[in-house]
Each structure stands twice: as structure tokens, then as C-alpha cells.
Amino acid sequence: MAEIAIIDYGMGNLRSVAHAIEHVSPQSKVTVTSDPSEILGAHRVIFPGQGAMPDCMRELDSRGLRDAVMRSAKEKPFLGICIGLQMLFDFSEEGNVAGLGVLRGKVKRFPQDKMFDSSGEKLKVPHIGWNQVETCLSHPLWEGIEQGSRFYFVHSYYAEPDDEGIIAATSRYPFRFASAVAKGNIFAVQFHPEKSQSAGLALLRNFSAWNGAF
Amino acid sequence: MGLAKRIIPCLDVTGGRVVKGVNFVGLRDAGDPVEIARRYDEQGADELTFLDITASSDERGLILKIIEDVASQVFIPLTVGGGVRAVSDVRSLLNAGADKVSMNTSAVSNPDLVAESSHRFGSQCIVVAIDAKKTGEKKWEVFTHGGRRQTGLDAIEWAVRMQQLGAGEILLTSMDRDGTRNGFDIELTRAVSDALDIPLIASGGVGNLAHLAQGVLEGHADAVLAASIFHYGEYTVREAKEYMANRHIEVRL
Numbered sequence: 001m002a003e004i005a006i007i008d009y010g011m012g013n014l015r016s017v018a019h020a021i022e023h024v025s026p027q028s029k030v031t032v033t034s035d036p037s038e039i040l041g042a043h044r045v046i047f048p049g050q051g052a053m054p055d056c057m058r059e060l061d062s063r064g065l066r067d068a069v070m071r072s073a074k075e076k077p078f079l080g081i082c083i084g085l086q087m088l089f090d091f092s093e094e095g096n097v098a099g100l101g102v103l104r105g106k107v108k109r110f111p112q113d114k115m116f117d118s119s120g121e122k123l124k125v126p127h128i129g130w131n132q133v134e135t136c137l138s139h140p141l142w143e144g145i146e147q148g149s150r151f152y153f154v155h156s157y158y159a160e161p162d163d164e165g166i167i168a169a170t171s172r173y174p175f176r177f178a179s180a181v182a183k184g185n186i187f188a189v190q191f192h193p194e195k196s197q198s199a200g201l202a203l204l205r206n207f208s209a210w211n212g213a214f
Numbered sequence: 215m216g217l218a219k220r221i222i223p224c225l226d227v228t229g230g231r232v233v234k235g236v237n238f239v240g241l242r243d244a245g246d247p248v249e250i251a252r253r254y255d256e257q258g259a260d261e262l263t264f265l266d267i268t269a270s271s272d273e274r275g276l277i278l279k280i281i282e283d284v285a286s287q288v289f290i291p292l293t294v295g296g297g298v299r300a301v302s303d304v305r306s307l308l309n310a311g312a313d314k315v316s317m318n319t320s321a322v323s324n325p326d327l328v329a330e331s332s333h334r335f336g337s338q339c340i341v342v343a344i345d346a347k348k349t350g351e352k353k354w355e356v357f358t359h360g361g362r363r364q365t366g367l368d369a370i371e372w373a374v375r376m377q378q379l380g381a382g383e384i385l386l387t388s389m390d391r392d393g394t395r396n397g398f399d400i401e402l403t404r405a406v407s408d409a410l411d412i413p414l415i416a417s418g419g420v421g422n423l424a425h426l427a428q429g430v431l432e433g434h435a436d437a438v439l440a441a442s443i444f445h446y447g448e449y450t451v452r453e454a455k456e457y458m459a460n461r462h463i464e465v466r467l
Contacts, residue, residue, distance in 0.1 A: 013339075023286075125412070132215050150466045201289060
């Protein structure tokens with residue numbers, strides 16, 4: 001039975017991710033865990049995150065999970081969600097903290113002075129709600145998901161990769177930002193697939209069958 | 215195209231059942247929470263809000279069981295409010311499967327609760343609910359305890375203060391309109407939404423689909439919340455979205 005480990009470092013509602021995976025992939029064994037050996041022993045790893053990135057980094061280190069995350073991100077199908085995407089990068093403007101540096105680039109805040117739509121209406125931050133995701137890479141995780149499908153977002157910061165070639169999808173608020181990135185065995189999304197109804201469940205179903213190649 | 219305006223059905227829950235009151239009194243039974251949540255999800259609801267209006271503390275645990283059941287079957291964001299008094303209440307609701315927790319009376323009596331919970335769990339999961347009543351020309355006051363207690367706080371100033379303390383969203387209910395089906399208090403909604411950088415959810419008074427569109431177009435709400443028009447089957451969430459889309463409001467269809 002394929003094992004999927006959801007990395008638990010004490011931040012946020014991980015049960016939703018587990019419920020959603022169990023729903024789409026009853027054949028997988030889902031473990032919510034903060035045990036490095038369970039993470040390293042799993043076939044696939046999900047790296048979620050909620051809250052503020054400095055807290056997430058601190059909690060990750062205080063539980064001694066950095067090494068297990070780094071090793072998983074090198075060798076097995078790996079899905080980052082929300083702050084789990086942001087933490088993969090070099091640096092975040094949120095608290096000016098270093099990330100894990102698995103991907104090159106930095107995480108920036110939506111600039112309040114630029115948050116207006118085309119008719120001049122103020123756009124709120126956090127970016128909360130269902131936005132369209134325009135895929136720009138052909139990838140097994142997008143299989144069966146229509147171009148421009150809506151996913152549920154809730155965040156005030158977004159990642160800006162140095163290498164635009166790793167951008168797997170963009171969304172607009174009001175400018176285009178990377179809403180998904182892909183590099184080798186790593187796939188990471190800024191939105192919450194576990195809260196994005198059928199499109200999100202399709203992505204999680206694809207992940208639960210993904211061999212890490214694309 | 216970009217971010218969609220959200221339609222959020224609200225389920226008032228007590229004794230394990232969904233009920234709907236009129237002007238904060240007179241409850242009518244509207245059904246089983248899990249069944250109703252599933253139906254709204256199928257209709258395309260963008261989120262669901264559960265308000266636990268249970269008065270007695272011995273029935274408090276019921277809401278956790280409901281949220282657990284809903285969260286394992288419905289994969290859209292869930293907000294839960296009512297009776298949240300301590301950081302430990304926030305934690306148990308999040309652990310049960312809530313994505314956001316809403317606080318109202320306790321935010322007034324203990325603003326530190328908003329600051330502490332948003333610091334601990336992130337502002338994305340902290341919603342401050344404000345019940346406001348018109349007390350003068352362009353003036354609205356915050357009420358607590360289900361609308362029974364006047365606080366002397368100005369609704370706009372209070373909303374901004376909650377944003378500063380770390381609220382991720384404001385859920386604003388007009389007490390003058392709640393249960394009347396006469397539409398949102400547009401003036402109030404716009405005044406509060408325009409004063410905020412964080413999203414505003416408008417609530418109180420929806421009686422037809424035009425009211426929902428007004429909340430967005432005239433009230434500048436980022437999301438609209440309604441209960442009775444959906445519970446009794448007058449309109450489906452999908453019909454509401456189609457109506458809004460026809461008025462050039464961006465929605466998730």
C-alpha cells in the first residue's frame with residue numbers, strides 16, 4: 001500500500017488535507033506525522049503550511065524536521081501547499097526569514113499601493129477566495145483539470161521564482177503571480193487543493209498516483 | 215478574470231440541528247447540518263459558515279462533531295463561530311476541521327483573543343464578526359451577546375481595530391436588517407468595506423437574489439452571506455451565482 005506522509009510541524013489544519021487524500025485515494029495509507037523516519041519511509045510526501053512563515057520555519061526546526069523535508073524534496077513525489085510552497089524558496093519578506101532554499105527565488109507581499117483592479121476598485125489583502133489558475137506547463141498533476149479552473153486561495157505573500165521555467169501556473173491579483181511551481185519531483189501550489197472542491201480533489205488524486213517524473 | 219466574489223450560505227446550529235431566527239429571536243428548524251452542507255457544496259457554495267447559537271455549555275461539544283462530519287465529506291472552506299472564548303476553543307475548532315474561526319462577543323470583551331489567536335494560528339483563520347445597529351446619520355454601533363448588549367463602539371472604527379489586531383476577514387451583520395429580507399444595509403456595508411484592507415463578508419437581510427448583487431456592486435462586499443433564502447429552497451446557490459454573473463459580477467460557476 002502506497003504511503004503518503006503529511007508533514008506535521010504544528011501549524012494549521014492538517015486533517016483537511018488528510019481527509020481529502022483519503023477521499024480520492026482510498027488505496028493510499030495517509031499518515032499525519034512529525035516523525036522523520038515515517039516521512040523518509042513514505043512513498044509520497046505532502047508539505048502543508050498555514051500561518052506566518054517565520055513561525056512555520058521555527059516550528060519545523062524545533063521539531064527537527066528540516067532534514068527529512070530536504071531529503072524528501074530531493075528524492076520522492078513531493079507536494080508543497082501554501083506556506084509549504086513559500087518555505088521551499090530562499091527568502092521571505094514575511095519577517096525577513098530564510099526559507100529552505102530548495103528553489104531559487106523569494107517570497108513577497110502583495111503591495112498595498114498596487115492593489116486595484118482594472119476599474120480602480122481596491123483589492124483586499126489577504127487574497128481570499130476562488131481565483132483562476134492558468135497552467136503553463138504540461139504536468140501529470142494537471143491531468144483532467146481544465147485550463148482556468150478556480151482554486152481556493154488564502155494568502156498575503158506570493159513566490160517569485162528566479163527561474164520562470166519552473167512556473168507551472170499563474171493567477172492574477174491584479175498582476176500575474178506564480179500560483180504553482182514544478183521542478184523534478186517537486187510540485188507546489190499556493191492555493192489549497194484540499195479546499196478546492198472537484199478541481200482540488202483531481203489534483204490530489206493525480207498526486208496520489210504520481211511517480212515524481214514529468 | 216480574477217478573484218471571484220463569494221457566496222456563503224450560513225447555517226445557524228443548535229442542538230445538532232440547523233435553525234433560522236428572525237431578528238435574533240424565534241427559531242425555526244431547517245434541517246440536518248451535514249445534509250445541508252452537502253447540498254450547498256453540490257450547488258457550488260464557495261464556503262460554508264456555521265454559527266453555534268447553543269446557549270448551554272453542556273451542548274457545546276456537538277458543534278465539534280458536526281464540523282468533523284462535514285469536513286470529511288465537503289471540501290470547501292468551513293468557518294465556525296459562536297461561543298469562542300479562548301485560544302483553546304479556536305484550537306479545538308481548527309482541529310475538528312474548521313478552516314476559520316469567527317469571534318464576536320469575545321472579541322469585544324477580550325480583544326487580546328483576536329491578537330493571540332491570529333498570532334498563534336495565522337490571521338487567515340481568524341474572522342471577526344460584528345453585529346452593528348444604526349444609531350444615527352452614518353453612524354452604527356457594535357452590539358454583542360446576540361444583539362442584546364450595546365457596547366458604545368463605533369462599527370467602522372471597531373472593524374479597523376480588529377484588522378490591526380490581526381483579523382483576516384470581517385463578517386458584518388446589520389441587526390436592523392437581519393431576518394427582515396429587506397436587503398443588506400448598503401450604506402453600512404460600503405462604509406466598513408471601504409475602510410478596510412482585509413475582505414468584508416456582508417450579512418443580514420437578504421431576501422432575494424438582487425440583494426446579493428447589491429451587496430457586492432453597491433456595498434463593495436467581497437463576499438455575501440445568506441441563510442433563509444437558501445435553506446427553504448427558494449433559490450439555489452447556483453441560481454444566485456448565475457444571477458450575479460448576469461450582472462457582470464465575477465463568480466465561480
